[in-house]
Amino acid sequence: MELWYSERGIVPGLALSVEVSKVLHEEQTDFQHLAVVDTPLCGRMLWLDNIIMTSIKDEFIYHEMISHVALNTHENPKKVLVIGGGDGGAIREIIKHPSVEKAVLVEIDRRVVEVSKEYLPEIACALDDPKVEVHCVDGIQYVRDHKNEFDVILVDSTDPIGPAVGLFEGSFYKNCYDALKEDGIFVAQTESPYYNEELIPKVNKDIRSLYPITNIYLAYVPTYPSGCWTFTMGSKKYDPKAVDFSTRPSYKTRYYNHDVHKAAFALPNFVQELINK
Amino acid sequence: MELWYSERGIVPGLALSVEVSKVLHEEQTDFQHLAVVDTPLCGRMLWLDNIIMTSIKDEFIYHEMISHVALNTHENPKKVLVIGGGDGGAIREIIKHPSVEKAVLVEIDRRVVEVSKEYLPEIACALDDPKVEVHCVDGIQYVRDHKNEFDVILVDSTDPIGPAVGLFEGSFYKNCYDALKEDGIFVAQTESPYYNEELIPKVNKDIRSLYPITNIYLAYVPTYPSGCWTFTMGSKKYDPKAVDFSTRPSYKTRYYNHDVHKAAFALPNFVQELINK
Numbered sequence: 001m002e003l004w005y006s007e008r009g010i011v012p013g014l015a016l017s018v019e020v021s022k023v024l025h026e027e028q029t030d031f032q033h034l035a036v037v038d039t040p041l042c043g044r045m046l047w048l049d050n051i052i053m054t055s056i057k058d059e060f061i062y063h064e065m066i067s068h069v070a071l072n073t074h075e076n077p078k079k080v081l082v083i084g085g086g087d088g089g090a091i092r093e094i095i096k097h098p099s100v101e102k103a104v105l106v107e108i109d110r111r112v113v114e115v116s117k118e119y120l121p122e123i124a125c126a127l128d129d130p131k132v133e134v135h136c137v138d139g140i141q142y143v144r145d146h147k148n149e150f151d152v153i154l155v156d157s158t159d160p161i162g163p164a165v166g167l168f169e170g171s172f173y174k175n176c177y178d179a180l181k182e183d184g185i186f187v188a189q190t191e192s193p194y195y196n197e198e199l200i201p202k203v204n205k206d207i208r209s210l211y212p213i214t215n216i217y218l219a220y221v222p223t224y225p226s227g228c229w230t231f232t233m234g235s236k237k238y239d240p241k242a243v244d245f246s247t248r249p250s251y252k253t254r255y256y257n258h259d260v261h262k263a264a265f266a267l268p269n270f271v272q273e274l275i276n277k
Numbered sequence: 278m279e280l281w282y283s284e285r286g287i288v289p290g291l292a293l294s295v296e297v298s299k300v301l302h303e304e305q306t307d308f309q310h311l312a313v314v315d316t317p318l319c320g321r322m323l324w325l326d327n328i329i330m331t332s333i334k335d336e337f338i339y340h341e342m343i344s345h346v347a348l349n350t351h352e353n354p355k356k357v358l359v360i361g362g363g364d365g366g367a368i369r370e371i372i373k374h375p376s377v378e379k380a381v382l383v384e385i386d387r388r389v390v391e392v393s394k395e396y397l398p399e400i401a402c403a404l405d406d407p408k409v410e411v412h413c414v415d416g417i418q419y420v421r422d423h424k425n426e427f428d429v430i431l432v433d434s435t436d437p438i439g440p441a442v443g444l445f446e447g448s449f450y451k452n453c454y455d456a457l458k459e460d461g462i463f464v465a466q467t468e469s470p471y472y473n474e475e476l477i478p479k480v481n482k483d484i485r486s487l488y489p490i491t492n493i494y495l496a497y498v499p500t501y502p503s504g505c506w507t508f509t510m511g512s513k514k515y516d517p518k519a520v521d522f523s524t525r526p527s528y529k530t531r532y533y534n535h536d537v538h539k540a541a542f543a544l545p546n547f548v549q550e551l552i553n554k
Binding site: 004006011012013014015016017018019039040041042057058060061192194218220221222225226227228253254255256257259260262263264265266267268269270 | 281283288289290291292293294295296316317318319334335337338469471495497498499502503504505530531532533534536537539540541542543544545546547
């Protein structure tokens with residue numbers, strides 16, 4: 001008997017299914033349904049509300065690309081905040097930067113952190129690092145309470161349904177802006193340009209109204225719908241397209257490199273048209 | 278009752294399914310199973326042997342990226358050959374180049390051409406253009422019989438199973454090399470770097486043994502497994518990374534632009550490692 005998990009509903013009319021060799025953990029947390037499964041193709045996977053969050057096979061792409069583009073754009077990132085991202089993948093990448101003194105993870109669902117530590121140690125391995133602080137509280141409230149404190153804020157949220165809806169709203173973006181220092185950088189994962197033709201221009205407009213330098217960049221994320229993923233970046237001072245890479249630290253990555261950093265900002269015409277809507 | 282078509286088997290352990298509103302055509306041709314369906318998400322789609330070939334929603338990406346990178350790398354492409362690509366999408370893009378005097382399509386399965394003309398006129402629209410010649414014969418034999426004739430050859434094949442197996446072999450690549458003029462350019466679609474870890478280094482090695490300038494480039498193709506697609510280019514003279522775009526023609530595209538051309542050659546570390554195997 002074959003067991004398959006199907007991601008259905010996030011993009012109406014589309015389903016991505018993965019063969020599952022073993023269900024390791026399933027529970028209903030206070031916020032969402034959570035499952036950890038082993039798969040022959042993608043290795044171990046984390047699913048939330050029947051949507052693929054991450055897999056051992058491809059997690060490096062999303063986690064490197066949400067982190068290193070901003071951290072290399074900033075000249076000296078010391079204090080970094082991640083909203084969401086309870087699996088710890090973004091945190092693992094952030095602390096590769098030698099300038100980083102403190103990485104704060106704010107994940108609303110404590111069980112995502114605990115289950116990731118137990119079942120996905122390759123991803124969650126940095127969560128016990130002395131530079132890392134983990135707060136299992138509401139990210140929306142957290143940024144409201146912190147002003148002028150962070151060099152970089154990354155919003156590593158689930159999709160804009162369920163618990164993450166507030167992380168795509170203008171008031172949240174304004175509070176993130178205020179929580180950043182005067183040369184801070186904001187990055188949010190902002191879904192696929194194929195299947196989110198309303199969300200991306202809306203977020204782009206919100207971020208552009210706050211930051212002098214606003215850009216969208218792309219990465220290939222095979223386990224997310226369409227495989228083409230956008231990140232929206234607002235920057236108060238530093239231009240991500242004009243980084244002097246000769247002054248940037250080197251560290252091991254599997255997807256990100258300086259050519260990929262530059263190339264990620266080259267937008268296909270249809271994506272350009274989307275953000276100019 | 279919902280009807281869904283599932284692509285299963287091409288990548289073991291993975292299935293992409295699309296809701297179908299209407300099955301317009303199904304037949305077993307002399308070479309493969311062929312289906313045309315309407316879908317709410319992707320518009321009209323062509324499937325061969327239960328694998329997605331193209332959809333109205335995203336066909337522009339694959340067809341622009343298999344064509345324009347080579348046609349803009351060549352300084353004066355006049356005669357272009359497409360092997361496979363019976364839907365006509367690559368041909369439609371090729372004849373956008375004013376220098377092109379003749380575009381030859383060699384598709385083994387006459388029914389793919391006929392059905393595309395009937396059901397996918399947006400894609401097949403250029404097949405009756407006076408600059409276009411269509412031959413429904415075996416591409417392997419065709420290139421064997423033509424020497425020193427083409428400026429650009431594009432291999433727009435199905436996956437390396439079934440009728441297309443021979444289009445991924447060294448002897449075919451050698452015949453393509455001989456069918457090209459002394460400054461000719463060869464491009465083949467070469468599948469996803471996530472799920473074809475043996476094929477891509479093999480093709481790369483074959484092409485590198487023939488051409489002084491060999492490169493892989495990438496495009497986001499949402500309806501192909503992983504969404505990340507490779508094209509392998511061998512060039513006898515022109516460097517695709519050193520194109521003087523100021524001398525190139527302009528025409529309407531929805532994905533390709535000069536920044537995208539350059540960015541497509543920026544390879545993530547894991548893809549670089551794959552081709553250096």
